Amino acid sequence: MPAVSKGDGMRGLAVFISDIRNCKSKEAEIKRINKELANIRSKFKGDKALDGYSKKKYVCKLLFIFLLGHDIDFGHMEAVNLLSSNKYTEKQIGYLFISVLVNSNSELIRLINNAIKNDLSSRNPTFMCLALHCIANVGSREMAEAFASEIPRILVAGDTMDSVKQSAALCLLRLYKTSPDLVLMGEWTSRVVHLLNDQHMGVVTAAISLITCLSQKNPDEFKTCVSLAVSRLSRIVSSASTDLQDYTYYFVPAPWLSCKLLRLLQCYPPPEDGAVKGRLVECLETILNKAQEPPKSKKVQHSNAKNAILFEAISLIIHYDSEPNLLVRACNQLGQFLQHRETNLRYLALESMCTLASSEFSHEAVKTHIETVINALKTERDVSVRQRAADLLYAMCDRSNAKQIVAEMLSYLETADYSIREEMVLKVAILAEKYAVDYSWYVDTILNLIRIAGDYVSEEVWYRVIQIVINRDDVQGYAAKTVFEALQAPACHENMVKVGGYILGEFGNLIAGDPRSSPLVQFNLLHSKFHLCSVPTRALLLSAYIKFINLFPETKATIQEVLRCDSQIRNSDVELQQRAVEYLKLSSIASTDVLATVLEEMPPFPERESSILAKLKKKKGPGAVSVTELEDNKREGGELNGGADRGPDTAAMAASNASTPSPSADLLGIRSSAPVGAAPTSAGNLLVDVFSEAGPAAPSAAVNDDGFLRDLEQPTETSDSLLVEGSGDSDSAPPSEDPAPPLSEADELLNKFVCKNNGVLFENQLLQIGIKSEYRQNLGRMYLFYGNKTSVQFASFTTTVSCPGELQSQLNVQTKPVEPLVEGGAQIQQVLNIECLTDFSDAPLLNIKFRYGGALQNLTLKLPVTINKFFQPTEMASNDFFQRWKQLSQPQQEAQKIFKANHSMDTEVLKAKLLGLGTALLDNVDPNPENYVCAGVIQTKGQQVGCLLRLEPNAQAQMYRLTLRCSKDSVSRRLCELLAEQF
């Protein structure tokens, strides 16, 4: 039944489409289109009123032209007119045009909204659905403002037709996604949850998408959905394949709904109610069992639908991470899929196993598949599957199999696709370091990495090997020897020259005893590479040369000769020239002692978390907090660059740093990875000071930025031209300036939120930032609302959350990037997921950047995440309290402060604050009724910290004495600091 026979065929349209298809060239097509556009324009402008049919036809032609990729700048009014047509197809075409070509012309929006309003109140279900579809397709803020309160009513009204309910549910979902602040929870919410029980499967299918999204944002309000979802799922899973009639898809009962139910359950922890949990476990077992049954159909649709449910069930099992039996069964099932003939299944199994590998219950089970996975890495024909295999190898790696996995990854790198090489390099570098038992293996691995895939070895990787070598004296001689050998290769990678220059400059003396690697041989070897290298590498080599003069006085004359020659001392590159001049001068006027002091061996690097890791996370997509760590590091690098115009008096100091990797390369925290004793740290602080003083950054740091941008664009072999466009697209690129330092009032703003979770965090003339947060156990969720107070759009709006310093190992903050545009008057929302790993003192930083009328706005705030947010109140009786109080009697467990009252000393105010703190306020405990005592337990991932608090007000003196006793002394101190600002 071809549609054209249905009485609404538009002959003119068909003719036009045929004409376009018959065009032999792009030019002919454009000519034909321009002719048509002129025709339509004249019809629309003509004196004669057009009938509905013609209007519809022309609007449809415009739509077709637009969909071909041409711009359309008229016809909107005619389309809006069609909306109020009585003829269904005219109305329908009008809505389609509006849905595809929305225009923010306010006059039109008003007209469109009027038409929608009429249709919504028409009580004609077909019209209502059309209107709802239009709202869902456009989803603009104006529509949300007009209809966000109306749609929930339609959704839950008793007399609404099923089809309208379905449209209303998804329409509301779309509005909630675009303007969550306008969709207010209310009486309808509980009724929405009960749609899970609806008789009509279509209604349930549509409603569950809405419920899932709402549950993610408001888990408490929707938690009744868990038991409803379980019983619905149970009914579907146990139904025969024909029970559900048209909702059975290739013998699989309601696959879409099943997947969505399982997905919804992943918004919650395992059900607490034993019966519900039992029923759910039964469902999961049934799903796993069904995977073993022979297929009811040979069609791929059957197995896809069945396995879609299976994978979703496995996701839920992994999400719960509490049923060892199910986890192992899931792992076995995935193991079978690893060898399945369907590429899609192998891909998904590899992907899903990656998450299983991180569960303690299934890590070992995953490891048993190592050979299959290695085989996949070697033999899969599809690069995206190989990539998954590499990911899984990385995830399943531990000390027992690290050498094997690293070796396999290295050998794979030789033939790996260009698109994944850099990521592979990072992974190898991380694994090699993380699981290095002997560091000569580590050095070998990294040098191999440079040899095999030098182009893909980023700065971070080679900086890292140098830092490790510097920090570990047992590997220095080996490193010098190995790098010397590697440099013998006639064509070695520039990165190898960098590592070689640096290591020989520092530790060349360790191999100088061997006549085959005497000082002059070393120097000549390095210098033979000099002319082939880029400026940054040459700069590094010059610094290595001056170090040689210090290490080996016998090379002085030769090296001075090199420095003195015109190509150095008159080099057109100012950095090279300056280095040559300064080093030459330094070597001629400084005494041996001075030289030895200036060029002393590099002190060990401070231990920090790996920026390689950060880089990997960044490649894997934004969202991980360590991304910002990387950016922080970049900022340091930036400041250093700024300090490059140093005076001659600091030149000596600079000289010794000149070839040092810039601190942006700060490397892996050795503490977490080095099994062989901790590296010395004593000189770390000194080094940091030196850096913040004046040292020039390795000039190559700037070069690195370029490459990095390119990486993000995911290069493929054929997309070069696209890439160029991509990076030239400065409009949409986020501002690249460094984050501003925190506002001076940032601490004050933070203090405002110690005893409360919601409110306005910050406000100026442009921007308002509201905050809503909730905490449970050691987890928290924070909603940030960014409101544009102006009438002008904010462009390139980016926010970055970072955990400075040691906070990054104490607190885990995750978020997704926000939309880069904030319209005038609009508000956008960002959700942060917070996990407290251990107790902490600092606050995470929130940096916000955007362009307002061309000017870059850049501000940094402290996020009010304080340790007390993870309090669980503990009620206890008086004798209990004092017993525990006495148990916590070691001096360091107690923190006390006497301070003047800054705020009202009113009893009710004080009580409210203490409750807001998160502790239980204990009555009748303290013998003095004027005093307040509180008790609570701070929940962190690692441990629980019991805390007792006593606040003694002295109304006459307007003073307080605050005493805290906690099972962990750092917590006592931090709470005391925080609370002293509150009263």
Place this chain on the structure above:
Amino acid sequence: MQFMLLFSRQGKLRLQKWYVPLSDKEKKKITRELVQTVLARKPKMCSFLEWRDLKIVYKRYASLYFCCAIEDQDNELITLEIIHRYVELLDKYFGSVCELDIIFNFEKAYFILDEFLLGGEAQETSKKNVLKAIEQADLLQENIDFQMRLFAGTVGEVNIAVVVDQ
């Protein structure tokens, strides 16, 4: 789901549906990039790929590629079957659908899609129910046309709701 694209083997875009707000420029860029990426893939390759921070699920039916972009937590296999169900719907409606049907009746392809998916989520997965909704609309049109012919001149007073009820 964030968007769905239908394009031919020659890389011509036949249908585009966006469930997230993006500028026209951005849409064109994404389309160009994805069409190129997907067309470069060989048959027998996996139907899923990572692209930016999204997952792409695609499948080829005759000369047409159906390509969906879903988010990280979305299910790839069920998305593949979303595509298949949509193809089935088109097939049933047009009667062994081919690329030309979609070119010449693109508006119908959009209407069917809207009945099936709304805001990027499945609205109605029953084939019968979706087709019923579309056919009802077609019928509505025929009836109106019929009535118009009968009562030429009183177009404005045709009561559509009554027609639906019949």
